[in-house]
Amino acid sequence: MKTFVKKALSLALIGVFLLSPMSEVLACTGVIVGKKVSADGNPMIGRTEDWSSAYNKTVIATPAKTYKKGDMYKDVYGFTYPMPEKTYATVTVPDGYQDDGDVFEATGWNENGVTMTATVTATANDKALAADPLTDHGLYESSVVSVVLPRIKTAREGVDVLADIMNTKGLQEGAIVVIADQKEIWYMELLTGHQYVAIKYPDDAYSVFPNCFMLGKVDVKDKENVVASKNLINLAKQNGFLVEEDGLIHVQKTYAEPLDSRNRDRLWGGINFLDPDKKIPYNAASFDLLQKTDKKISIKKLMEFQRTRYEGTDKDANLPKNAKVRPIGTVEQEHAHVIQIKENYPKELGGILWVAMGNAEHSQYVPIFGPITDTIAPYQVPGDQYTPESAYWTMRQVSALSEINRNLYGKYVREYNDLQEKTILKRIDKELDAQLIQAYKTSTEAGRELATKLSMEYQQKAYDDATLMAKELNTYFLDVSGNPGVNGYPDRKTKPYIPSLLGQERQEQILKELGFSNKAASAQPLDKGTATTEDELAKHWAKAPLEKAISKGWMSKVEDKFAPDKIVYVEDLLAILDAKDPGFKAGSLDALLDQYAIQKTFVLNRQSAALILNAYAKEAAKPIPTRLVQISDEASLMQWVKEPVAAVLALGWLSPQAGAFNPANQITRGELAVIADRI
Known part of the structure; x- marks a missing residue:
C-alpha cells in the first residue's frame, strides 16, 4: 500500500475528483493468462493499481547507468541494497508525485525484454507474522520494480534477487510479484519477514489474485519450478500453524489471512468473468490460484476484465444496493496495465505493455512497444495538482x-x-x-x-x-x-x-x-455554427471562402445553414480533395489513415489535416516551396508530423495561428473553405 504520507496528501486531492465511495480504496487486482489459454498464444500478465482516484502517474524511460563499488540503492523507508556495476535501461510507470522520495514504479520493461508488475499487497495471518515479523528496514513494495528490473536479464534472475533480499534484508510489507520474459512467468508471494515462495507459472492456466495470498499445495523440493525460503515449512511446523495436503505445504491455508468480502468479490467476479461457464458460487469455500479453462482469453478480454463492475450480476457494483461491493473496475484505479509477452518478437523487444491512465473503465489502453527510450511530455508531468498538460x-x-x-x-x-x-x-x-x-x-x-x-x-x-x-x-x-x-x-x-x-x-x-x-x-x-443565414454570414470572416466553396460544389450547407463555426471531420477534407481533383480518389489515403489510427469519422484537427494534405501534395506531384514558415511550437510537434506541417505551411494551405501551429486545434467549416480555396 502507499505510505500514510501519500494517503494524507491524496485525500486532499480527492475532493476534486472523488465521485465515488471511499470503500473501494487501498487494493490492487492481478491477473495472469498462460500461453495455452491465450487467444493468440502469447502469455499475459496485468494489474490494476488501486489506491486513489486522484493520484498522478507517469511513464518514464530511464537509460542504463553505471555505479561504483559500494553504491547502494536506498529508499525512504530505510531499505538499502548494493547496486550492480551496470543497470539496464527501463521504461516504467512511476508516481508523478515523489516529493517524499517514494517512486513506486509499478510495472515496466527492461532492455533485455524482461517485464514485471509489482505489487499486489497481501497480508499473512497473525500466527505467521508472530513467528516471523515484518522487518523495520526490509524491502517495501514501492521499491520492488526499482531495485529488481534494472539489474536482471531473465525472469528467474528477478526471483533470485528478491529471494536474496528476503534472506538478507527481510520484508516490510507482504506482497505478490509477477516477473516474466519470453521463456517463463514467475509468480512470487512475499509472505512474512523472511518467508517467500515462487512458482514457475504453468502454460495451461489463468489466475486472478486480489489482496490475498493464493498459492495452494507446493512441492518445495521441485527446484526447477519452485523457489522457496529455507524455513518456509519448518517455521510453520515449529509454531503450530502448518497445514499440509497430500504431504505438501498448502501455502494459502498456512500463511494467508482469512478471505474477506472485498477479496471474495474480486475472486468470484474475476474468475467467472474470464470463463463464465465456471459459475463458481460467491460463497465457495475457497478459490484456487490456478484455474483451468477451455476458453481462449484475448488481450481485449483482459482490458474489459480490468473494467468490470460485475454488470448484469447480483453483485453489479453500479446498483445502489451493492454500494459495499468491491469491483475490479474500481474508480480508485490510479492506472491499469496489461502486458503481452510476444514470443515471436526479438528478445530485446519482449512484447507490449498496455497502459490505461486513471481508472480503466473510461480510459483508453495505449501500447508501449517494449523498452522504449522516450515518452511524450504529457506522460512525464510531475506533481500532485491537476493540470491539463498532464496525460x-x-x-x-x-x-x-x-x-x-x-x-x-x-x-x-x-x-x-x-x-x-x-x-x-x-x-x-x-x-x-x-x-x-x-x-x-x-x-x-x-x-x-x-x-x-x-x-x-x-x-x-x-x-x-x-x-x-x-x-x-x-x-x-x-x-x-x-x-x-x-x-x-x-x-x-x-x-x-x-x-x-x-x-x-x-x-x-x-x-x-x-x-x-x-x-x-x-x-x-x-457547435452547429453561429452564422446560419446570408444576413448573419455577412458579419463572418469566412463569408467569401464559404460562399465560394458552396457555389463551386466543394462543400454543401448543413440543414440549409452555412454553419461556418461547426467542426468538420476527416471525411469532409477527403471529400473536398475528391471534388477539386478528378484524379484523386479518397481511398488512396486509406493506408495512411490506418497507419496513424485516423478514421474518416474523426473530428479533423490541424495535425491530421497537415498529414492528409502533405500526402495529397505528394500524390498529386505538387511542387513544395523551400521556404520555411516559423512557428513557435515547432519543437513540441511530434516527429512524424513535422515534415507535413512544414510542407503545408510552405504551400500556404494552412497558416500559423498567433505564431503557432496548434496541432490539436479543431478545424471549422469556415477554415475548411479557406483550405479548399487555397489548394
Missing part, C-alpha cells in the same frame, strides 16, 4: 465526469475507447508486428527507435482524444446539471454525451435509436 490528469478528468452518470456521461466514451483499442490491435496484427520485427533485425537501435516512435504517436493520439472529450464533457456537465430531466422528471428526456470523435453519422444514429428527433433540444455540446 494522467486529463484522462482522469474524462473518467471522473463519465462516472457522474454512466449512461448519460460515460456510455459513449467507452464506445469510442473500445473502437480505438480494436483499431490499434488490428493494425498491430496487420502490419506493426512485422515492421517492428524487421526493424530489430536491422539493429537493436533501429528497432528501439521505431518502437519509441510508434508508442509516442499512440500516446499523443490518446492524450489529444482525452483533451477533446474532457472539454466536451465539461460543457455537457454544465449544460445538463440544470436540466430537470436529469433529476428524475419523467416528462423530460436528456440526450447523452456523445463524443464528437465518434463522427456525425454515428451521433445521429445514436440519437435516432434513443428516440430523439433532429429538432429536439440537446445538451450535446456540438
Whole structure:
C-alpha cells in the first residue's frame, strides 16, 4: 500500500475528483493468462493499481547507468541494497508525485525484454507474522520494480534477487510479484519477514489474485519450478500453524489471512468473468490460484476484465444496493496495465505493455512497444495538482465526469475507447508486428527507435482524444446539471454525451435509436455554427471562402445553414480533395489513415489535416516551396508530423495561428473553405 504520507496528501486531492465511495480504496487486482489459454498464444500478465482516484502517474524511460563499488540503492523507508556495476535501461510507470522520495514504479520493461508488475499487497495471518515479523528496514513494495528490473536479464534472475533480499534484508510489507520474459512467468508471494515462495507459472492456466495470498499445495523440493525460503515449512511446523495436503505445504491455508468480502468479490467476479461457464458460487469455500479453462482469453478480454463492475450480476457494483461491493473496475484505479509477452518478437523487444491512465473503465489502453527510450511530455508531468498538460490528469478528468452518470456521461466514451483499442490491435496484427520485427533485425537501435516512435504517436493520439472529450464533457456537465430531466422528471428526456470523435453519422444514429428527433433540444455540446443565414454570414470572416466553396460544389450547407463555426471531420477534407481533383480518389489515403489510427469519422484537427494534405501534395506531384514558415511550437510537434506541417505551411494551405501551429486545434467549416480555396 502507499505510505500514510501519500494517503494524507491524496485525500486532499480527492475532493476534486472523488465521485465515488471511499470503500473501494487501498487494493490492487492481478491477473495472469498462460500461453495455452491465450487467444493468440502469447502469455499475459496485468494489474490494476488501486489506491486513489486522484493520484498522478507517469511513464518514464530511464537509460542504463553505471555505479561504483559500494553504491547502494536506498529508499525512504530505510531499505538499502548494493547496486550492480551496470543497470539496464527501463521504461516504467512511476508516481508523478515523489516529493517524499517514494517512486513506486509499478510495472515496466527492461532492455533485455524482461517485464514485471509489482505489487499486489497481501497480508499473512497473525500466527505467521508472530513467528516471523515484518522487518523495520526490509524491502517495501514501492521499491520492488526499482531495485529488481534494472539489474536482471531473465525472469528467474528477478526471483533470485528478491529471494536474496528476503534472506538478507527481510520484508516490510507482504506482497505478490509477477516477473516474466519470453521463456517463463514467475509468480512470487512475499509472505512474512523472511518467508517467500515462487512458482514457475504453468502454460495451461489463468489466475486472478486480489489482496490475498493464493498459492495452494507446493512441492518445495521441485527446484526447477519452485523457489522457496529455507524455513518456509519448518517455521510453520515449529509454531503450530502448518497445514499440509497430500504431504505438501498448502501455502494459502498456512500463511494467508482469512478471505474477506472485498477479496471474495474480486475472486468470484474475476474468475467467472474470464470463463463464465465456471459459475463458481460467491460463497465457495475457497478459490484456487490456478484455474483451468477451455476458453481462449484475448488481450481485449483482459482490458474489459480490468473494467468490470460485475454488470448484469447480483453483485453489479453500479446498483445502489451493492454500494459495499468491491469491483475490479474500481474508480480508485490510479492506472491499469496489461502486458503481452510476444514470443515471436526479438528478445530485446519482449512484447507490449498496455497502459490505461486513471481508472480503466473510461480510459483508453495505449501500447508501449517494449523498452522504449522516450515518452511524450504529457506522460512525464510531475506533481500532485491537476493540470491539463498532464496525460494522467486529463484522462482522469474524462473518467471522473463519465462516472457522474454512466449512461448519460460515460456510455459513449467507452464506445469510442473500445473502437480505438480494436483499431490499434488490428493494425498491430496487420502490419506493426512485422515492421517492428524487421526493424530489430536491422539493429537493436533501429528497432528501439521505431518502437519509441510508434508508442509516442499512440500516446499523443490518446492524450489529444482525452483533451477533446474532457472539454466536451465539461460543457455537457454544465449544460445538463440544470436540466430537470436529469433529476428524475419523467416528462423530460436528456440526450447523452456523445463524443464528437465518434463522427456525425454515428451521433445521429445514436440519437435516432434513443428516440430523439433532429429538432429536439440537446445538451450535446456540438457547435452547429453561429452564422446560419446570408444576413448573419455577412458579419463572418469566412463569408467569401464559404460562399465560394458552396457555389463551386466543394462543400454543401448543413440543414440549409452555412454553419461556418461547426467542426468538420476527416471525411469532409477527403471529400473536398475528391471534388477539386478528378484524379484523386479518397481511398488512396486509406493506408495512411490506418497507419496513424485516423478514421474518416474523426473530428479533423490541424495535425491530421497537415498529414492528409502533405500526402495529397505528394500524390498529386505538387511542387513544395523551400521556404520555411516559423512557428513557435515547432519543437513540441511530434516527429512524424513535422515534415507535413512544414510542407503545408510552405504551400500556404494552412497558416500559423498567433505564431503557432496548434496541432490539436479543431478545424471549422469556415477554415475548411479557406483550405479548399487555397489548394
